[in-house]
Amino acid sequence: MPASCKKLINNVEQCVDENLEGLVAVNPGLQLLEGLRVVVRTDVGPNVVGAGKVSLLSGGGSGHEPAHAGYVGPGMLTAAVAGSVFASPPPYSILAGIKAVSAPGSVGCMVFIANYTGDRLNFGLAVERARHQGLRVGVVVIGEDCALATTDKTAGRRGLTGALMVMKICGALSDEGKSLEEIVKVAKDAASKMGTIGLSLTPCSIPGSGPSFQIADDEMELGLGVHGEAGVKRTKLVSAKEAVKMMVDHMTNPSNCTHLPVKKGDRVACMINNLGGTSMLELNIIAKEAIELLESRGVVVERAYCGTYITSLEMAGISITLLHLDDTLRRCLDAPTSAPAWPRPLLPPGAVTRQTPVRMPRETIQAQVTKSGPKMASVGSAEAGLIYDCLKLAGERLVAAESQLNELDRESGDGDCGSTMARGSQGILASLGSKENPNLPISCPGELALTLASAAEDTMGGSSGGLYSLFFTAASTCLQTTVSPNTYCEALNAGIQTMMKYGGAEPGDRTMLDPLHSASQAWSAALSSQSPMEAFRLAVEAAEKSAEETAKMKAQAGRASYVSADHLKNPDPGARAVALWMRAVLEALSA
Structure with a gap:
């Protein structure tokens, strides 16, 4: 059996359900709706979510953990709906999730949809049914993938790691008591100001199946999708520095119809994401190279995140997301949340913007040593x-x-x-x-x-x-x-x-x-x-x-x-x- 096909699961049919059961067992502030793959906060109720705050719901296929259920928690999502591995959840589960977070008198539910055909159809159907039943539901479809380089008609830009930033921003706005209309407006604005590009080194394998695609040991693929969809080009494996430059250049290339304009003086948040099988050592190197490259071009990286946020099972690879910041978006990204998977970079006390720190001089350490050692004996x-x-x-x-x-x-x-x-x-x-x-x-x-x-x-x-x-x-x-x-x-x-x-x-x-x-x-x-x-x-x-x-x-x-x-x-x-x-x-x- 190829190494990529080896999984520590009990059986293929139950792996998604047991994954969710493990998540709520570790995080008892979360709970599952009985008989459904819907994770909901335990503080959901008429006295909490329904009392003046917009609830937030998202979801999608499993195999992308910690997305989406890992982002359920105060300050972020109210609920998440999981489908089978790499498959959109059914409309009835999504509708049940919307109802679960829409208590009587609720000010509304915000639904985030990643731009995939299955998600648009199933989430859209659930939203329309919820509205037909009298519930107030707002929607934003997020597709910030910068891989597409042609104007040919396609399913559109895929929703990737950037969706998590939009969810975090909206979670903060909800906690501030903003209306559903205000949150929808900011969500659409943020989604239009971001871009993501991925890079894959290996395929993944769906439980019970073989590798999702084939790639040579000395190759990598730019712009590959999180389900194994083909990217824009394959190249020979290069260094981390060269890989980052290739990704950022493609993402910001004006001749690319899906590019993200980035110029000197722009303020951005940068998220380095592990697609599943990349070591933290590699991720930190990628983060260093990405920040150095952006700063060398005069871009101000006000926030940086590096970790495992949305994956493609065990695929070795990374994605880089850039979001243009204003004071509101930065404030919302910084707002507290106890969602298990949201990162919390350490900033210096009182810092408002992130700055790459200079190295601490060794003289600082030596100056703190005041006691001199004993005089040593000498020889001829x-x-x-x-x-x-x-x-x-x-x-x-x-x-x-x-x-x-x-x-x-x-x-x-x-x-x-x-x-x-x-x-x-x-x-x-x-x-x-x-x-x-x-x-x-x-x-x-x-x-x-x-x-x-x-x-x-x-x-x-x-x-x-x-x-x-x-x-x-x-x-x-x-x-x-x-x-x-x-x-x-x-x-x-x-x-x-x-x-x-x-x-x-x-x-x-x-x-x-x-x-x-x-x-x-x-x-x-x-x-x-x-x-x-x-x-x-x-x-x-x-x-x-x-x-x-x-x-x-x-x-x-x-x-x-x-x-x-x-x-x-x-x-x-x-x-x-x-x-x-x-x-x-x-x-x-x-x-």
């Missing part, structure tokens, strides 16, 4: 030269071992241990300078340890970077006042203890901790009876032996602990890396 030029040699050789050995360590890591992880160690080593080597004029504080081991901690954190990343940063940070404390073979050994042990405290691993768990612990024990035991060099040599040999013995250990920490022991036949790559740099330090000291 000869010993500083040895430290330089140790750093240089250890870094070079780890860079040379990148492939070897990556190969070991593929057995238990994602195969990047060597690259991580090499990246950190290259960063240190690049900033090392010359022995005569070093850029690192090699004459002050305690300060050097803190510098290495920062380097590990900044350039290595991941758990290895965090562990080495902890190790060097803790080690620096032991080197503050004195520097000797004994304090170096104490620093090693302090680093080990801190790694155990925060990393969760213990000796014997098949990690980089094993050779470090073995070296610490051997070094500490030998210092009382051997020369410093001999003691350190014994420590290095103990580390190398322990690193090789990890091949026989059961992994109980790190990613390897999730891998079957049958697949772990070689030494742990992190442990091997420790043995490599310790051997390099010994050779540099012995040269």
Whole structure:
């Protein structure tokens, strides 16, 4: 079965109903009309909705969640009617929804219709029947799609994400007590001032069916509809920046008969929408590119929204909606609502318009640090030269071992241990300078340890970077006042203890901790009876032996602990890396 056809449902026939049941179970401020796919606010009644406020109703086919039922709530819709997947709801359900929110004495019901043939027919029929029965019903048909590029007769511009903005604006107007006529007028005005363009990377699949269309892995389609309707063109996959430019250029192109005019100085709201299968990481990148592009053209982006608002099941893709703002529309977009799916961007306190923030300078953080650290002990030029040699050789050995360590890591992880160690080593080597004029504080081991901690954190990343940063940070404390073979050994042990405290691993768990612990024990035991060099040599040999013995250990920490022991036949790559740099330090000291 293709991945796109896999669904976590109980059965195809009940998936829409169970979806709605789940929504109201999570949001008990919503309820279902018995026997119908109609979601209504629980505060609907003659004392609330019928008392001087216009009620709002919308709906459409399922598969576009969170639309439309996710926008039912105070400050937005009063009710939403769901059809089957990608199918308009039947007129009798829509009429039942209108009646449910039209209490005796109601000032009227506003109905939003997305511009699709089925929705226009079914919602239109329900509205006419409601009016025939004496109910006051206003209507706005929303079609803001900017994909159409020809003047040939078609079903018209499709109603897309922009419809949600219109609903939000009208929800605020209703709460303000505006009349049905006033709300209809503003709704039509807002609908005429917006445009949406979509871009799809993959198809979706209706429950029980295969993919809705076919598209190559290296292709994307501009202007595709939320039901899989063909777009205006297919292109090869491009970067986020290029994709956004393509979309905005098409949306605003004057030669496009459905374009949205956008010029320098215009004030707009921008909504970046996930069509279903796009990650938040990608969406935020798209939002960044869209705002930067608009601002580079002199457009003032007063409001920006980014998230999942109206989808096409699991389709990977996005849509961008622009709405020309005035003070009324912006105020209504900002008005409070507790509808579950409506976004709430965080603005600075007291801000009226959105502005892209400048980066906070690091000096601001540094200026807040008033306490200076202790003065560190230093060493002579000869010993500083040895430290330089140790750093240089250890870094070079780890860079040379990148492939070897990556190969070991593929057995238990994602195969990047060597690259991580090499990246950190290259960063240190690049900033090392010359022995005569070093850029690192090699004459002050305690300060050097803190510098290495920062380097590990900044350039290595991941758990290895965090562990080495902890190790060097803790080690620096032991080197503050004195520097000797004994304090170096104490620093090693302090680093080990801190790694155990925060990393969760213990000796014997098949990690980089094993050779470090073995070296610490051997070094500490030998210092009382051997020369410093001999003691350190014994420590290095103990580390190398322990690193090789990890091949026989059961992994109980790190990613390897999730891998079957049958697949772990070689030494742990992190442990091997420790043995490599310790051997390099010994050779540099012995040269």
